[in-house]
Amino acid sequence: MLHPMVAYLLRLAVAAFVILGTVPSTSSAQTHLRLGTTTSTQDSGLLEYLLPGFEHECGCRVDVIAVGTGEALRLGANGDVDVVLVHDPDKEEAFMRDGHGLTRSPVMSNDFVIAGPHSDPAGVRTAQGLEAALRAIADKSAPFVSRGDESGTHAKERKLWAAAGIKPQGSWYRESGQGMGATLQMAGQMQGYVLSDRGTFLAMRERVELEILLQGDPRLLNPYSVMPVRVEKGASAQRELAESFVAWLLSAPVQKRIGEYVKDGQALFKPNAPATPPPKTP
C-alpha cells in the first residue's frame, strides 16, 4: 500500500542526487582538470609545489586522483580523468596503442633504489651489480617486500627480477598490495629488502629502519610520461585544457622548476622533456 510512495521517494532521491551533483560545478563556476597520477608524485609533494602555478595561469582547478599507475591508466581508459601522469613505459605504450591517449611525452624521471636493513644479510651493498644483488636476496631467501599492486614500481620490480633470471616466489617474497609508504613501513618492520622510488624513501627515511643499499644503475631510472586522454564525445573544452596542461608541464620554465624541487637537501626529479613539444594529433 506504500508502494507508489516508495517509488516516488526513490525518484525524489535520484533527482536530489543529480541536482546536488550539478551544484558544485555551477556554484564554483570553475573548470576542473582531472589528473590521474601515481601516489609518488602526490606523496613527494611535487604536485602541491607545481600545480598552483598552472591553476593560476588557466583559472581552473586541478583535481588530483592519486592511485597506482595501473588504476590511473584504467581511469584514463574509462574517460574518468582528463590527463594521466604515470611511470610504466610498457603500460603507457599499450595505452597509446589502444587509442586511449592523444600524445605521450616524457616529463621527468627520478630513480629507484634498493633499500634494506643496515645488517644487509644478503650482501646487497657489496654485490657486483644489480642482477647479482637480486640473486643474492633470492639465494639467501632474505625477506623482500613487493608492492604487488600493479603500480609502476611493481612493474619495474618484476622487470628487474626477470632480467636477473629469477622468478620470485616463496615465503621470503611478500606482496603487500599497498602503496609505497605502507610497503616501506612493512619492510622496515620485517627488516626486509624493498624497491622504492627515491622520493618516497627520503620522505619516510626517519620512520623506517632501512637504508639505501644499491643505487645509480641506469636500469633503476624511473621515467614519468604525461598523456592527455582521448575523449570519445563532446568535452572538447576538457581536451583543450588537458593539452594546455601538457604544454605547460613541458615548457622550459616548468621543467626548470621540476629540477629545482628539493626535499631534505636532495633533488627528487630530473626534468627530461624533449626540446620540442610533441606534435598534436587532431
Add this chain to the structure above:
Amino acid sequence: MNQFFGVETLAICVTSLKTSSVAIVAASLLGVPVALWASNNYFAGRGALVTVFNTLTALPSVFVGVLLYSLLSRSGPLGSLELLYTWPAMSMGQTLLALPLIVSLTLAALSRTDPRLRKELIALGIPAWRTGWILVKEARFGVLAAVVAAFGRVFTEVGSALMLGGNIRHSTRTITTSIAMETSKGNFEFGLGLGFLLLAVALAINIGFHSLQETRAR
C-alpha cells in the same frame, strides 16, 4: 605537510559531515518507508526480503565503491551525469551502505510496537501515510537508534569514499580518506590525530542524537 590544526582539516571535517549527513537523510527517507511497508504488509517473500536486508548490513564498502564506480564512470551507464569524484557520488555510496542498516533496524523497532496500535489505526481507516507516521513516532527510539547506527557506519567508512570521491584535495577529501592517505605516506601521527578527530565528531553527534531522544521522550 599540512598543519593538523588548520583550515584544511576543518574543510575535511565539513566534507565528511556533509557527505554522511546527506547520505543518512536520503537513506532514512528511503529506508523508513520501506521498513514500514514491509512491516505493515504480509506478502509472499516477505521473510526473504527481511533476510536480504539483514544480510546487506554486512555489505563491504569497497564493493559498493566498485559497483557505483562502474555505473558512474564516464564509460558507464550513468556517466553522463558526471557525478564521479564529487561528494554526491560519495553520498550515494554511503546511502547504499546505510540503507540496509536503517531498514532492518527500523523493522526491528516497528515489530516491538504494540500490535494493537496497528490494528486500531487500520480499523479507524487512517490513511497509510498517517498510519506510518504514527507508528514511526511510537517506535522513535528504535528508529533513531537505527539512524545513529547507520551514521556511524557511513561516517567511518573509507572504501567507497576513496573510490567514488578520489580523495581530491579541497574537494572530496574526507577524514577517513585522509587517514588512509596520511598513513600510507607514513604520517602515522597525523593519521592518529585524524582518527581521534573522527571519534570526537562522532561523539558530538551521538550526544546530539541522545539529547534529541531525551527531549522527544517528554
Add this chain to the structure above:
Amino acid sequence: MIYRAQRLLHRYNGRVALQVHDLAIPQGSRFAVVGPNGCGKTTLMEILVGLLAPSEGELFFYDRPLHLPLDKDQRSRVAYVAQQPFALPGSVIDNVVLALGRGRSRAQNRRIAFGWLELLGIEALADRSERTLSVGQLRLATLARAAARDAPLLVLDEPFAFVDETFEAIVQRVLERHHSAGGTIVMTNPRRSALANWATEVLELGAAAPANSPQAPAEQIPDRAVAPMSQPSR
C-alpha cells in the same frame, strides 16, 4: 445482507481457532455472537472488520468479497471497538478527531469530536492524556472514537467488559441510538443469557479448541460484563 459466508475457517499455527458453517448478518440487525472463551469470537470480529483474512472460505460484505486491505468505501462502512481498549498516543479528543478523517477544518473536527464525548458523558476527559484514564474511561473513549466514524455497521468485541453499571448504561444508550438510526450492531459476549433479550439474531460458537483446553484468565470474564440488558427490543 451485510455479511454472508459459508464454511469460514481460521487457523493459528495449524490449530483451528474458528469455524463457522453458515453466517448471515442482515441489515439493521442486532447480531450477537456468543460462546465460551477461546471459541473464536475475537477472531471472527477481526475477520469481519478486515483485520484478519480467514484461512478458508470467502466472506461477502455488501455482496462483495472482502479482501485485505479493505478499500476506502468498505472501510468507511464499518467501525470497530476491540475487546481490550487501546487508545492512540495523545489526548482523548485527539483520538476522536483522528477517527473523523479529513475534509473539515480543525475547529470543526474538534467541535464534532466534543459532541461525541458529550454524548458519552466524558467531555470532561477531552484534554486528558490517554495514559491517565481508567480502563472503563478508556472503553468509553474508544467507543466514542468508533461511533464518531458514523459507519452504518458497529462491531463490538465484548463491550461490557471492564465497565461498571454507570458506564454500561452509557454504552447501551449509544448502541440504542445507533440502532434506532437504522444502523446494524454486531457484538460478542461470553454468555448467551446476557444478550438474550437484546439480540435479534444469535450465533453460538462452539469451543473450537480441544475440549479440555485451559480457560482464559478469569479477569477476562468479569461478572459485570454479563449484566442483563433489561430494556426490551422494540
